[in-house]
Amino acid sequence: MKRLIKDLTIDEFKIWLESVGEKPFRATQVFEWLYKKNATDVMQFTNLPLELRKKIEDEFLINSLQILKYQSDGESIKFLFELCDKNGVESVFLPYRYGNAICVSTQVGCKMNCRFCASTIGGFVRNLSPGEMVDQIINAENFTGKRITNVVLMGSGEPFDNIENVFKFIEIINSKEGKNIGARHITISTVGIVEGIYRLCDFPKQVNLAISLHAPNNSLRDKLVPINKKYPVEDIMKAVDYYIKRTNRRVTFEYALIDGVNDSIECAQELGKMLKGKLVHVNLIPVNPVEEKGFRRPSKEKIKAFFETLRSYQIQVTIRRELGSSISAACGQLRRRYFNISEK
Numbered sequence: 001m002k003r004l005i006k007d008l009t010i011d012e013f014k015i016w017l018e019s020v021g022e023k024p025f026r027a028t029q030v031f032e033w034l035y036k037k038n039a040t041d042v043m044q045f046t047n048l049p050l051e052l053r054k055k056i057e058d059e060f061l062i063n064s065l066q067i068l069k070y071q072s073d074g075e076s077i078k079f080l081f082e083l084c085d086k087n088g089v090e091s092v093f094l095p096y097r098y099g100n101a102i103c104v105s106t107q108v109g110c111k112m113n114c115r116f117c118a119s120t121i122g123g124f125v126r127n128l129s130p131g132e133m134v135d136q137i138i139n140a141e142n143f144t145g146k147r148i149t150n151v152v153l154m155g156s157g158e159p160f161d162n163i164e165n166v167f168k169f170i171e172i173i174n175s176k177e178g179k180n181i182g183a184r185h186i187t188i189s190t191v192g193i194v195e196g197i198y199r200l201c202d203f204p205k206q207v208n209l210a211i212s213l214h215a216p217n218n219s220l221r222d223k224l225v226p227i228n229k230k231y232p233v234e235d236i237m238k239a240v241d242y243y244i245k246r247t248n249r250r251v252t253f254e255y256a257l258i259d260g261v262n263d264s265i266e267c268a269q270e271l272g273k274m275l276k277g278k279l280v281h282v283n284l285i286p287v288n289p290v291e292e293k294g295f296r297r298p299s300k301e302k303i304k305a306f307f308e309t310l311r312s313y314q315i316q317v318t319i320r321r322e323l324g325s326s327i328s329a330a331c332g333q334l335r336r337r338y339f340n341i342s343e344k
Contacts (some may be wrong), residue, residue, distance in 0.1 A: 005060035008130030099149035107157025154189035160196025205216035272313030
């Protein structure tokens with residue numbers, strides 16, 4: 001079975017070149033085709049000898065996925081990609097004033113079982129390799145004709161549950177020979193895997209950290225985010241405090257607002273008291289409805305009241321730009337519908 005070429009760093013590819021009797025300087029040429037020109041066929045590498053191209057073709061797969069389906073609201077585009085093993089993952093392309101962003105999946109399915117998330121429907125299937133994550137960027141760029149400058153690991157899956165592949169993915173896209181995306185333009189979003197937060201403190205790339213919190217206390221968060229029973233709020237906050245002290249980098253807290261569940265003024269006040277004075281930012285996300293889950297987004301008035309309450313605690317807070325329901329906005333919905341995946 002062929003290996004995916006984008007699973008390798010440039011140093012690893014140089015070692016392979018030497019093992020087949022080729023000069024290691026060829027790695028720079030290959031990576032230019034892969035990451036600057038977004039080539040998807042080795043025969044496009046026209047400045048390489050034909051013999052070397054055939055060696056690469058025999059050993060490696062150049063592209064690991066293809067677009068099965070896409071939906072757009074006129075700006076944002078949601079992609080459903082088919083992997084080589086016929087599994088599917090989603091990515092979302094998001095144009096902003098500051099550049100183009102992509103929300104990348106790190107796993108097929110998810111183990112976390114968050115109650116409002118479509119990604120967990122059907123359960124966990126497998127981890128994605130670094131190259132499979134990279135190819136989500138490459139294919140989105142080729143489709144849109146636009147360069148992606150910001151990456152958020154917040155699609156299907158929990159990044160810290162696939163931490164080795166995620167760290168290698170970041171190394172590849174951050175390298176000057178790779179996509180050359182700045183570390184400060186890469187964000188890892190976690191439900192609060194405490195060991196992952198501590199490991200990120202020692203990761204040499206200064207990427208951003210986001211915590212999918214969704215509740216200000218354990219009793220409510222246990223119901224919404226079951227992994228909270230293993231990593232309760234106080235342990236997450238202890239890890240966040242350590243992270244801020246070690247890195248002096250701001251942490252974003254993602255908070256999905258669900259009508260009648262976690263959107264009360266009392267919840268906002270409790271969250272405000274917990275985060276006041278910390279180097280944090282809160283991103284309020286009116287929940288995207290998922291048929292099987294039964295959750296709905298709050299009214300605009302309730303969203304605004306929650307927002308203003310947090311601001312009264314001198315906390316930086318924003319309301320995330322909403323994706324239209326026309327593109328199956330909640331993570332996992334497009335995959336679920338295409339593959340007819342049902343709740344286990």
